[in-house]
Amino acid sequence: MAKDTRPLIGISASYHDFGDYGAVGVPRPLALAGAVPVILPRVPEALDATLDLLDGVVLAPGRDIDPRAYGQEPHSRLAPTEPERDRFELDLVPKLLERGLPVLGMCRGIQILNVALGGTLVQDLAMRAEWAEHPSDPGWSAWKEVEHASLLQDPPAPHPRHSIDVEPDSNLALALGATQAEVNSFHHQALDRVADDLEVVATAPDGVVEAVELADADVLAVQWELQEEWRIDQRFLRVFDWFVEAAADGR
Numbered sequence: 356m357a358k359d360t361r362p363l364i365g366i367s368a369s370y371h372d373f374g375d376y377g378a379v380g381v382p383r384p385l386a387l388a389g390a391v392p393v394i395l396p397r398v399p400e401a402l403d404a405t406l407d408l409l410d411g412v413v414l415a416p417g418r419d420i421d422p423r424a425y426g427q428e429p430h431s432r433l434a435p436t437e438p439e440r441d442r443f444e445l446d447l448v449p450k451l452l453e454r455g456l457p458v459l460g461m462c463r464g465i466q467i468l469n470v471a472l473g474g475t476l477v478q479d480l481a482m483r484a485e486w487a488e489h490p491s492d493p494g495w496s497a498w499k500e501v502e503h504a505s506l507l508q509d510p511p512a513p514h515p516r517h518s519i520d521v522e523p524d525s526n527l528a529l530a531l532g533a534t535q536a537e538v539n540s541f542h543h544q545a546l547d548r549v550a551d552d553l554e555v556v557a558t559a560p561d562g563v564v565e566a567v568e569l570a571d572a573d574v575l576a577v578q579w580e581l582q583e584e585w586r587i588d589q590r591f592l593r594v595f596d597w598f599v600e601a602a603a604d605g606r
Contacts (some may be wrong), residue, residue: 362410362602364390367447369417369440372495376502381415381461381582388595390602397443406450411457411573411602414444414464416580419544425475432479434543445471452572457601459594460576462542465567468576472550479543480563489561490515490540498541501583511586515540519565525556526575527566530597531590538565538579539587545578573601 364385370377382392395412396405406412421436422429424445448471451458460468466476480486492498492515500512517540521528528534546564549555557566557577566577575598585591
């Protein structure tokens with residue numbers, strides 16, 4: 356039997372609050388883009404050996420990051436956290452960049468990337484007056500309906516959305532073939548101080564950072580639930596195509 360040559364993509368994920376979706380939501384568009392997706396183990400003794408086999412890594416959605424990771428005390432508006440995953444990914448991100456592996460982040464993924472590189476977060480959008488009206492989903496009620504519909508492969512349920520403007524020369528714009536789009540907006544946190552090494556490549560009308568890239572590297576992270584947006588706008592599947600192609604080229 357011939358060896359499978361499709362790129363092997365590791366997914367750093369959690370099953371907190373997600374259940375079966377954790378094994379379906381992110382893996383599905385990666386598989387459609389031609390990759391073989393696997394969930395990363397959080398076993399330190401296995402991590403380096405696992406990364407040696409991978410062609411790229413996805414930083415998947417999940418709970419809030421413990422604000423102590425970026426020098427703040429928890430605010431009353433902070434949602435549930437998962438400090439064990441925080442510690443794993445804060446150690447993981449430098450390893451990925453040192454190896455030159457392509458990285459794709461979404462929702463929590465953009466936040467952990469920023470924190471790992473020295474940036475900070477706003478613990479809740481309402482803490483900034485200019486972002487108080489940013490579309491959000493307190494309690495994740497709309498998200499739970501979207502998640503359920505996704506597992507059944509039904510049309511996405513109604514949910515908060517907003518437009519974004521994308522920098523023309525960014526990898527995101529080149530993948531989308533557009534500099535404007537509309538995206539889902541479930542998050543209640545956002546990037547505050549952007550890490551020095553990251554470049555903002557997409558913003559919401561109110562200025563919330565919606566996507567960042569790392570110069571001279573195949574590293575892209577977005578604030579929205581990218582793994583679901585392609586089910587509404589097929590152009591977003593091209594972002595996974597770009598990522599999988601970068602993973603294949605980097606072998």
